[in-house]
Amino acid sequence: MPDDASKPVGSSDLLKGAGDLLVLSVLADGPLYGYAITKQVAARSGGSIRLTPGVLYPLLHQLEQSGLLLSNWETVQAPDNEDEDKGRRRKWYRLSAKGRKRLAQRIASHRAYQKMIESFLPDQI
Amino acid sequence: MPDDASKPVGSSDLLKGAGDLLVLSVLADGPLYGYAITKQVAARSGGSIRLTPGVLYPLLHQLEQSGLLLSNWETVQAPDNEDEDKGRRRKWYRLSAKGRKRLAQRIASHRAYQKMIESFLPDQI
DNA sequence: TGACAATATATCGTATCACGATATATTCAC
DNA sequence: GTGAATATATCGTGATACGATATATTGTCA
Numbered sequence: 355m356p357d358d359a360s361k362p363v364g365s366s367d368l369l370k371g372a373g374d375l376l377v378l379s380v381l382a383d384g385p386l387y388g389y390a391i392t393k394q395v396a397a398r399s400g401g402s403i404r405l406t407p408g409v410l411y412p413l414l415h416q417l418e419q420s421g422l423l424l425s426n427w428e429t430v431q432a433p434d435n436e437d438e439d440k441g442r443r444r445k446w447y448r449l450s451a452k453g454r455k456r457l458a459q460r461i462a463s464h465r466a467y468q469k470m471i472e473s474f475l476p477d478q479i
Numbered sequence: 480m481p482d483d484a485s486k487p488v489g490s491s492d493l494l495k496g497a498g499d500l501l502v503l504s505v506l507a508d509g510p511l512y513g514y515a516i517t518k519q520v521a522a523r524s525g526g527s528i529r530l531t532p533g534v535l536y537p538l539l540h541q542l543e544q545s546g547l548l549l550s551n552w553e554t555v556q557a558p559d560n561e562d563e564d565k566g567r568r569r570k571w572y573r574l575s576a577k578g579r580k581r582l583a584q585r586i587a588s589h590r591a592y593q594k595m596i597e598s599f600l601p602d603q604i
Numbered sequence: 605t606g607a608c609a610a611t612a613t614a615t616c617g618t619a620t621c622a623c624g625a626t627a628t629a630t631t632c633a634c
Numbered sequence: 635g636t637g638a639a640t641a642t643a644t645c646g647t648g649a650t651a652c653g654a655t656a657t658a659t660t661g662t663c664a
Contacts, residue, residue: 370496372596382601389641442630458604468593470524471497476507479583514612567659
């Protein structure tokens with residue numbers, strides 16, 4: 355049996371606690387809805403960062419609850435849809451003032467931490 | 480009740496998955512035992528990275544089990560200790576060849592990931 | 605001599621989090 | 635009309651960082 359016959363087990367943990375930083379960062383360019391964030395992040399990372407639903411939506415809710423994000427629902431009417439009560443729902447998220455301030459702090463602390471980690475790495479291995 | 484009356488709750492999550500990178504890095508300079516690693520990391524980080532026992536020892540065991548570290552026990556005899564069966568025990572760890580190779584890979588992937596995260600951060604907030 | 609701090613290893617329980625799987629509904633393309 | 639894409643959301647699992655706790659030895663200082 356080959357070592358990696360089927361690998362839907364365990365974790366890869368790509369995000370390493372930077373999920374909030376990513377979401378706040380892409381929203382700094384303007385409001386987006388969840389699915390659009392997913393696509394945006396995938397595109398800008400060349401497909402290497404996949405912000406899956408199971409990661410994204412709990413994260414958005416948590417950021418909103420913390421007052422860092424504000425949101426409003428949009429109902430998209432399909433051209434042939436005459437029923438006003440139906441239509442695809444989108445929840446648009448945008449940075450709050452608090453979220454913008456927090457983003458600046460997170461960037462600073464992220465860079466400080468990475469600088470610290472980098473200082474531990476050996477020049478010669 | 481003040482918001483942070485007593486805060487031994489929850490997490491700070493300073494390490495963010497870089498624990499193995501830290502340990503492998505400090506061991507690249509030569510063998511060390513656990514407690515010395517703690518002190519070394521604390522000193523080199525100005526006290527901001529505290530590799531507590533609950534983090535360090537499981538990590539060392541896991542790295543050893545993965546074949547990245549090799550170890551041997553040392554028994555330190557106190558000057559006034561005549562009993563050969565007693566004395567403070569130290570477990571010295573050193574990088575294996577596999578560990579050294581892995582360190583190089585981890586550094587490369589860490590830097591690639593950080594570069595990717597950095598590319599998401601907005602210039603202007 | 606006795607107490608306390610520092611040295612040194614280790615495990616346990618909890619909280620958090622990233623992730624795959626799954627669910628539901630709408631709309632577009634063919 | 636069938637399937638892919640769009641769009642939101644929750645659940646269960648596994649990994650892990652952490653504080654708390656335990657145990658034993660050694661150094662310091664009164």
